[in-house]
Structure formats: C-alpha cells, structure tokens
Amino acid sequence: MQLIKSEHLSFQDDKSDKVYEVELYQLQDDEYIVNFRYGRRGSRLKEGTKTVFPVPLNNAEKIYSDLIQSKLVKGYQSSSGIVPDDISEAIVENASGSEIELQILKYLEAYANRIAPPKKWKLSRIIWKAGELKIEKALRPIAMLLSDLEGQAKYAAFWYLGRLGNQECLNILKAQKVTKEDLWSKIYMGGLMHCKSQNTLEGVIAALPNDLKTPFLNKDYVGFIEGLKSYLFTMRPPQVQYLLLSYYLSIGNPAIKNGLLMLLSTVPLKPNYWKNIRYIFKIAQMIDDGETFGLISARINASQAYFRKNPWGSIWINQTSYKFKEEIVLPNSKLAFSNTTRDYFIRRSLKTLKKAGIAKKEFYCDAASSMLLAYSENDYRTHYPEYKYQYNSETRRHTRTEHPFSKLAHIPIVFYILYSAGSRFEMLGKRFAYADGMKEQSAREDAFSQLWDRYPKYAVRLLKHGQLKEVTDFAIRVLENRKDLVQLFSNEDMLFLLQHSFKDVVDFSLKVIEQKYDSTKADVSLIIAMITSGNDKAIALAVELINKNKTPFVKDSPFIQAAIISKNANLHEWLRANVTEKELSKEENKSIIDHAFASYLKLEKEEKLALSVDSLSICFKDTLANLDVAYLINLFEDDRVQLQLLAAQMLNINNTPVEELPDELFLKMIISDHEEIRNQGMALLAKLNDETLTQKIKLLGDLAIGKRRDLRLHAKEIIGRLVAKDDNFRNEIFQRAYPVLLENQEDEDLHPDVYQLIKDHLHGALPLMLSNIDEVIKDNHRETHLLTYDLLTQYAKLENWPMDIIAALGNHDMLEIREIAYNYYKDNLARVKYEKEEALKIMDSHWEETRTFGFNYFDEHFDEADWNPTLIIALCDNVRPEVQEYGTRVLGKYFKDEHGIEYLDALSEHPDPVIQLYTTNYLDRYAFNNMGMLNKLEPYFRTVLTSINKKRVAKYRVYRFFQKQIKEGETYAQYVAKIMNDMVVTNAITYKEKCILLLYDIKKQYPHIESDLEIVPLEQRN
C-alpha cells in the first residue's frame, strides 16, 4: 500500500478543536483507496474509509477531493492552503429653518445661563435637534454646558460635536475625558474621526492586530479587508470588535469604506455582530454617511429578528433557555436584535430618511439609493392577495375588493421611497399592496422627486447597479426626459450599462449612445462593447453607427475578432461585405482566426456557430486553407457536434492533399449522426482517386457494413467500381463483410444489403469462407445459407473438406445443402468407409430425414466388416433416442462374442434408462462369475437400484442376477451383501422384500458375512 497523497485539515472554534486527515493510497496497478482519520486534536483519531473496495485512480481522486471540499465548506482549514471551490459572496455594490433654529439657540442660551427654559423641553432633545440641523451657533452654549451634562444630554452633546466635525469641535472633544465604559465612548470616537483627529487615528491603528495593521499601513486595503473578513467569519470566536474599528478607519477613506460596505452586506444580524452594527449605524447617521446608513437599514428591513420577545420572559435558542431581560444586559449576551429592536431601527431609519427628504438634503438620495441597491430578486417573496368585503346597505350586498401585493410588499421602505407620492400602492398594515389592480404607470410616484432631479448622479448609480426591475425602472423614469442626459454618462458608464442584465436598461443606454456617439471619432471600444453585449438592438445600432464611417473598422483586428464570433446575422452580413483578409497583415489574420477558434472551444453543446464559421470562411479563406491538419483532426475528436462540423468544413477547404488524411477520420465523418458532417465527409471522400480508395479497404469495408443504408449503398457503388481491378481488395472487403451475416442485426436491411454486395461484387471471394466453415454451416441466417449453397455448388471441392464437416452439412437447415451431403455420401462410399467414425456423425442431425438417410445408407452399405465396437458404442452413446435405438439394433446385428465385455463395460456407463435396461441383457453372459467386471459394474448397479420409481424391469433383472450370483461362491455373496446392506433400508416394499430375501439367503449360506439383517426366530404363541 503506497501513500499517494494526503491532506491535513483542522477546525477550531470556541467549542471544538478537531482535525481531519484524508489519505489516498495505491494498492495495485489501478486499485486505489481513500481513507480518513478524524477526532479531537491530540487524541487518538478514529479511522474510516470512503472506499471499502478499491477503485480506479480517477474515482479515487474525485472521492478524495470531494471529501476535502466537503470539509472545507464546513469551515475546516487546510494546512496546504486549499480553499473551498465557491464561497458565494453576495457582492453588494457601494451605495453611499430658521425659526426653530432661533428657538433652539434661545433655549440653549437659557440653559447655559442657568435659566430654566420657559417650555418643558428636555435639554438632551434640544441638543440633539441642534445636531440634526447642524446649527453652528449652538457650539458655544453647548461647549459651556458640556462639563455639567450627564447621561443622554452628554451623549447628545457629543453627537452634536461629532456631527459638526470642524476644527473647533475637535479641540473641544480633545479636552474631554472619556473612558471606554461611557455610554457615549463610541459616538465620541466617531466624532473625533470625523473631525480628522490624527491622534485618534493612530490610536485606532494601534488597537488593530498586526495582520490588519500591516496591510493598512502599507495601504494594501484589499488585504486589509480580506484580513478583516477572516476575523469576522472564519475565526472562532469571531473578533467582531474590528468591525467598528474599521468603520472608524473608513471615515475619509473610500477604499476601506467600499470593502467594509461589502462586508456589512453579509454580516449576520445576530449576537456579537449586532452590537457593532448598531454603533456603526448611529455613527453613520451622525456623520451623514448615507451609503452605510442606507445599507444597514436595508438589511434590517429585509431581515428577521434574531429572537422574539414574549410574555413569559424566556426563550429557547440553540437548545438553551434564556431569560432575555437578564441575558440581554450581560456584556457577552447570547441574545441580540429582538423584534422590538428591529422595529425601533426600522422606525428610526424611516424617520431619518423622511426628515432628510423634508430638509431637502442630499443625504436623502444617498441613503435611499443605497437602500434600494441593497435589494435583489432574492428578496422577492410571494404574497397571496387579500380580499376585503364591504357591506353596502343600499344594494344589501357585499362588495369584494382584491388587494394583490407587490413582491416587495414586506419591505415598506421601498414603498416609501419609490411609490409613496403616487396612488398606485397603499399600505395595508405592515405591507404595501396595489391600490386598484396591477396597472403599470409611467408617471413619477417617488417621494421627494425634486431631490432626485437635483442629484441625478444617484439615479445613474441606481441604473448602473440596480438589481431590481422596480429600481432601474425608477431610475430610467428619473433620467429619461433630462436634457443633460448625455453629460451624465461617461463612456465607461455606457460600456457598463450595455452589459446590464435588464433589457430596459440596455435599451435606455442605447438611446443615450445614439445621442452621444460621434462618428467622426470612431470609438472602437464602445462599438466592441455593443456587439459583444449580445443584444440585437445594440448590434443593429452598432452596425448603423459603423456604416457612418467604415474605414477605421475594416482594418481594426480587435473589432473583427469580436464581430466574427457574434451571433447576429446583420453584423455577419456587414463583415462578409466589407472585411477581407488582404486589408490586414498576416499576423492579424492569424490572430483573428486563433481567437475565433479559441472562442468556439468554449461553446456550449447546443450553441450554433454556422454564421460565424461561414463569415470566417468567406473573409479568411486563404488563411484558413493553411491551418494545421493535425489540429483539425484533433478538433474533430471533440464531442460537440458544431466543432466536428467546423473541423469537417475546414478540412474540406484545407490545402493539404486529401490522400494524407487518416482513414478513421473519414469513417468518423461519414458515419456521424449529423447530416451536414456526413455530407462534408462524402465531399472529402469524393476528392480521393481510385488508387487511394483501393488502399482504404478498412474504411470502405466499414461503410459497406455500417449503420446507414445510404452510406452502405454508396460504398457498394465504389466497391463495385474498384473490385474489378484488384482481387486482393475484393478478398479483404469480403473478409470484413461476411461475418456480419453470421450475427443477428437490429437493422433488418443490413443482411440483405451485405448479401447483395457479396452476390454482385465479391462472389469470387466466397472460398475464403472455408477457413471458418465450422461457424458458417452452423449459422442459421438465410443469407448465410444462400452463400453457403453458392460456395458448395460453385467453388467447393468437397473431397478436400474434412469428413466431419461434410457430415455436419447433413444438419444444415437448407434442404439443398443437406442433399449435397447425401449425394456426396452416395458418390464417395470408399471415403465414407475409410473415415467412418467421422462419417457416422451425419446421424447427429436434428433433421429426421437426414437420420433416416443415415440409417438406410449405413444399413445398405456397411456390413460386418465395416462395423467395429468403437463405432457401435459411439452410436449408442448418442443422446438422440432414435440413434441410440439404431445403435442397439446394429449392436444386435453385428454382435460378436469376443467384444461382449467391451460393450458391457461401455454401455453400463450410459446415463439413459433405455440403454441401462439394454445393458442388463449382457449381465448374465459377461459379468457372471467375473469379479473384475462386477467391480467395474458396481456404480451401474447402484444407479439402477437407487433410481426412484423407474427402471422396474432393470431392477428385477439385477436382483435376479444377484440371486443367481450369490450361489456361486462367497466372494460374490460378499459383493452382493455390500450393496444390499445399503439398499435394504428402502421403503419400496417390493424391492425391500427382494433385498431381505437376498440377505437372508446369504446369511443362510455364509453366516459370517457381515449383514444388516438379523434373523429373529418366529415368536411362539400359546
């Protein structure tokens, strides 16, 4: 057992620390096994196997890698650094007053001057509001108050300072003493970062672990995010605190922010994680980070609560019961994100959004677009319609109204952003439904539409990254009538939009392109993007645009490369009309073809490429003619039909002489299931000259006996033409063709076709069948019979045939052939007599007339001198009763005393009851008093005597024989007693009696002979 490879995997989390080892061994040449070991690290590992029985290498490799993958998916880490094949990551794109002011300032001044405010308005709320409205003038009173503030008011003050985020705020913040335990510590830190405090930044960096710190300092932000990801998701327990730290770092660092948003879109809303997410949410709100804010609230809207509060105060989660009031306040609480928390955050985000909208702030668009982009079709849910009944007292009837729900009905925030200004949808409880039927509407129905118009870049963002039709439709509606449309989109945007999966978006982008495109400055990359988009409209537009100025395109090889593999007929028409290989350099031609072939190799099984191949062969004929033949032959091996066809077409236009192509290639093409490939194959074949064809014996032979009738007939024609010139060719073809006749064929036409071929063109080769005549004459197909007859009558010299074959002809199914055998026997008596042992086999026929012929023939022509014991015994040994009977008749007729013992010996071994009975005739004469013979006959006697309920006469004769024999001496009596002792236990009364009598006689004559019989004197009764 040789170790081929092994893999060590390990898994660690707060509960477990285990390892898993997989090993692949070789046993023998192609016998492999896959074993595994697993268990706690350091303990004795348990063993197991995936292959109880050895398997070939391929299977073993698959089992091996599948096993490793299955473990990696479960979270195991590989020592050699293998990673799971697909970690599915949902990639979420980066999203991103005056009277009251006076009032606030007034109140704050009052508080600062220790005068109680006239109205009962909590100080914390006042400060908060000041922050919300970003009232800079409030800074002074708040700074004055700061040292006295506590609790919520202090929290609000920090929120205000952090939100303002200017140098002055930074100075104030720096002067504060805040400890980690303070409620406001996170807000405080966020504020400092917002104020761009260098010290804080350094502090945050210092708090990072080394493997995050290094990439951050090296500005390797991708590496930083990767590292963070493993801290969050792979590590057990997850180090969630780095999420918040990273958010601090992301303030003012778009690279980190983008990565972080990606992570936030997948972070689960559950204990540990949630705490940090809610801090981030609040800081994002504070610093007007709409993107982060929007993403988190979208997640909250679409997620379920981690647990539901209930009246009885405790809850079961993961098989543990928690009293949630007590648990939730613990530092390492196992509970978080309850239904009430969720509701609160949904309310809060909606409220914030509304306020921003009312205040006409850009934050609204930023957050709203971020929310909308966070949803995809995965969030669709089927909602069954609700019916409402209303009683009309006038008509005295109930009227029913149906309310079908939108697929996003469970996310009310979508309703608020997209539809709340229209009348199409309405809220029904916590879901939104169509108000009256599901009618499409083209008018704007979004809340705060003027905001979207003011900041069109958010609509562009929605259009580009929207994953929902509702969202892109909305974006199009916002953008479609704008006059500055062309300026809103860069060229990169256009390329991006062309790839969009929604048709409407692509159509829209085409509209933009049409307005934007300048034909004097041909933008090849845009045109390429259009033709590779696969969208017919885009391509049509592209062709239109190209036609305005063709020159730059005709010579542009990247464009031609892209166009030639397109599936659009218009484009190909253009290519065929405008592109020639002369315009391009040799290398360019070659590279276009290479590129096209490379793209063909990636095709799916069903994809068509006729268009492309046709254009290629029209535009690049000369270059194609020089393609490497070996490559094409290899290409033909592919199991995709289109590629086979491609190879066939290319071979047909190739410069290489057809004669050099291998036979197998022709055959494969010609017998293909695909008609076009067959046609190509036949076209290739037609190019061959007769001389070459003559050498393609195997190919023609295979065609002549192939599956397709049309090809068979075609091949027959060619063979007919060639066969006259070359006998060798004829013989070879015949050798291939006639075995087909010996086998059953599913195709009913195959036998007649092959027969006709042989009959018409290959008849002269019939003697070749002689080498296999054994099989041929045993075959029972009609066509073989006819050929055998022809062979026998026209070509065969029976005198050269072995006698047993001639005898076997007598068993042939065709009467004419049997008659040939009869006639041969009649005409060649001398040979029959000379080879009589073989000749006798004619009687083995299953045809009664042949047997009768045999009986008569041998009766007539064989006399005493011709028969000998071997022959006669052979006849008797035959399994056919008629022949056995004939054998015994001949035996009787030509019996000679000197052979008696020989006959008895041979016949006694016969398994047939008739012959066994016949054998009894010889007992008295040749076994009597012959101890040697008797010993030989013991199995025979036992066979006869133990046979059950049959051979009565034979049994009687044997018993009579024994009766006679025991009188002849003690040895004989002993011999009989031995058999009788076994037989006497029989239940057949007749024979039991005979056995007892025999044993009794023996006992009387030779009392000392061992016998199972005990003679008990008759009981005397009084």
Next chain:
Amino acid sequence: MEFNYKYKGSSKVQNSSGLTGMTFVPDAKREPTFFKGLLHKKLPFREAISALHHIVVSDYRYQPKDKTQYLEWAKGQEDIWWAEAMEGAEDIKMELKIKRKELDQLNRTSREIMAPFWKARMEFRQYAWKRDPDLARVLDPVISVHPDELFFECFSQDESSYGKLSCNYNVFKDLGEFKCGTTNIDYSVLLFNEFQKIRNYKETSFEIDPSGFEIQTTKEESFKEVKIDLPDSWVRGFLQVSSAMTMQSYQFDLDPIDMANILLFLKRNKEKKGPRSIRWVLKKGEPVKAIFEPWNKVMNCRASIYNGHDDGEIRMWGRRRLALLERLLPVAKNVKITLLGTGLPSFFEVDLIDMVFTLGLSGWTSNDWSRSSNFDLMTPRLETDGITQQKVYLALKENWYSSAVTLSTKLGLSEAVIESALTNFIQEGKVVYDMYNGVYRLRELTKDPLPIDKLRYKNEREEEAAQIIRAKTFQYKSYEVLEGAIKHRGVVKENKDINVEIVISDDEKLVEGKCDCRFYYQNKLYKGPCAHMMTLRKAATIRLEKKLNV
C-alpha cells in the same frame, strides 16, 4: 437488473469416440480467470454437473392450467345449449337434428383440411423455440477458481433453489496453469446434452479458456455481448439464500437411501390440499423422523441418527424441489442437511467424495407476499465501519478463502466483528460461505457492485417493518387458535397505537389481516400485507420458535 457479459465465442463440448473436450468461455469483461485440467472422476462429475443443470432450468412455481381452448369451445357451445333449451315443437327438433348433423360433417371436413396446417404450425413453433436459445435464457452459472478448489454456482429460474458444486483438485489430473478468480461462463441448454456423453473410457478435458482475455483489444468484433435482464427479486433471492448460510442452524446427516425414500414417497403421492410441508422431528440419539403433511405420514430414517445438541421440530416447504438431488444419490456418500428454522432456507450438502454438491432452498418455492416473514435475512446484523470492512476484504483477498478464526488472529479483531463484516459482504454478493469447510470464500457475483440498497428489501413496507422491529415499538398481544389457522394480535406503538391482526393458515400462509394503518385502509390486502402485519408475523414466528425450543 441488467447483467452484461462479453464472451469470445461460445462454450463448446467436443465429442469424439476417444475424447470429450469441454471448453467454457469466460466473461471477458471480468478479471482474467482460467483453468485447465483433465477430469479424473468422470462419472460423478457428470452426474453432479447434470444436477446443477437441473437447478439452473428448474421452475417449480405453480402454473395454472391453460383454459383458453375450453373457454372458446364453451362460447360456441352456449348457442347450442340455448337452442336446446328453447326447442319446443317436434318439427323444429327434427330440423335441428338434421342441421346439427350437417354442421358436424362440415366441422369434420374443416378439421381434416386444416389438420396439416395446424401440425406444421406447431412443428414450426417448436423448431423456432429450439433454434433460439435467447428465449430460454437463464443467468449463466458463476464459476470460481480458488487455490484449493473449483466451484460452480447457480440459481434457479423460480428464484428458490441455489446450487453449488465444489470440486477439489483430486477431481482433476494433469492440472494446467490456473488463475484464481470468479467469472461467468457462457452456458446454453444445449451443453447439457453434451455433458451426457462423458464416459470413463474417454479422456475428458476441462478448460476455462484464457484466450478470450489475450486478444481482447485487437479483434473486438469476434466477441459476443450478452445482456440478461433479471428481476431484482431473483438477485435478492440469490443473496438471501447465500446470506442464510451463516445463520444458526440444526444439522444432521442423512443416508442417501433415506433421501431416496423421501423422494420415493413424494413421487408416489400427490397432495391436493395443503399443508405441503415436511416436518423434521429431531431428537438426540434417535433416527431422524420426517412427517409428510397433509397425510401426516411418518417416515423414520433408520440409517440416519440425529446427533445434534438441541432437539427440535422444523417444517420445510417446497419439498418437491428435493427431486433435484435424484441423479446424485447413486454416487453420494452422505447428505448433510442444515435447517435454519421453520419457513427459513435449508441446505442439502451431498458428499460425492472430492466433490460437494450444495442445494440451498429458500423457505418456499414461490416467494410471494402471503408467505414470507424472512425479510430480515438481508439486513446487516452488526454495524462495522468501512475501514474494518476494507481490512477484512483485503485480508481475504490475499488467500481467496479463510475462516473467521484465521482472519481474527491475523487482523487482531474479534471474531464477531469479522463475521459481521463478512456477512455484509455475503449480502452484497462478494463473498460466499462454504458450509462444508466452514470457510468464507471470495466470490464477486458480478463485475460491478450490486445496488444493495435497492435489493435489501422487496418494498418500502418491508423496510418499515424492519425499522419497527429495530425500534422495538411493537408489542405482541395474544393469539387464538382457529380451525386450521392461528390468529395473532399485536400493537405498534407509534404516535397513536395501531392495532394489527393476522390469520396464518397451517400452511404458514397469511390468509387474513386487519390493521388500523392507512395502507390497509387504502389497499386492504390487494397489494400485500402492510408493514405492521409483517412485523406481527415476524414476532409471531419468533415467539413460536422460542416456544418450541422450550
């Protein structure tokens, strides 16, 4: 299940006055296995291989009489009877008589005219039947070459009899080169006739032809592919019988003449009503007693004394299958009988000196639902893990055969573990238990692994029943003796109690049943008993056996 074989040519027996040459063609798709030797014990071998042939072609299932011709006749006759019933007036009677006479005459002429056609048609059908061996296809026997012996195995068409002929190498002389392994051999019914020509005075060569493997790649066209589609039940039957061999059992020797007496009795008496069983009564130190039902004829096997440990009484059905042994009796030295229990498989090992012929019989000739309670024959008895199984398999493969004790000392595992691993292999068709020598032999029944999960149970209900028994949620309640039958009651404790009731006839046939389950309410007994009835039946059988032992 479809079995695919590939043979190079056909198996042949060539006969001349001085020589018989048997050449078997092995399956070229399997690992090369070959053998060559001259037969030494010719006649016993002839009888044994003939007996094996009888098993291959045997079908003891009940064939209902073909009544179509009678029904056709009765249909025509109906009109006449109607007419007869209607006839009233004297003149009509007369007219009828004349017409009937005319009709008879016409019929006679028609028969005369048609007779040659019918005769020819019948002859042609017989001819066509004879010429097409595919029509009478059976699974080709499996042949295994082992270092110490050569054995053939086969299973009957009626899915009830298993045959194995093992020959040690004393049966041959001039042994040629051989390679151990298992293969299928091309076999046709015509070969049987050729076997009959084996004689002591002719040299007989026996060969499993290795040439099929040598030229496998070059001349593909000379191979014939054989596809045999066998019912799953057939394969399951085969595996069930072989897996039964390792179970606890009663064993005793029977003198061939006693066996002949049994066959004699069965041949001379034909029962019209059940029960059709043999009741074996075993008492230590006394002759084995066989009681034939329904006559309750007692037969004392005087030449055979029972020497086993436990006394017992076991009923066996499908007794006419014993006739398969008839040809062996003149050459047999002893018949060793192994009975597993009432309604369970039984084994008859005939000692032919240097050859052992094993006939394995399933519980009943027809394994239909009304009788079987041995669905658990194919369930794993003890769980063993894959690595142990692998070890055992590789160790067995080294020597081809080995006893559990040897393997246990070799691998340092307990015997129970080894045995359960081996039992699993038997159920998968990879190993066969050699009862005579008490060793396990490696024998892969098929080239590809059998779909054992599909074969383990006949249907989902059997599986469910096995689960109920394992989960021990079943409780046997009571029984009641009726006329010619016993009624058993039980309850399955699931979500709610399911009461179940079955009536088992004296012939161990399930004749009536009732259950609270859904399956019963939907199908009654038309689709067979429900899982709960099967469970009850099994429980009743176990109870009865325990009682008898006490």
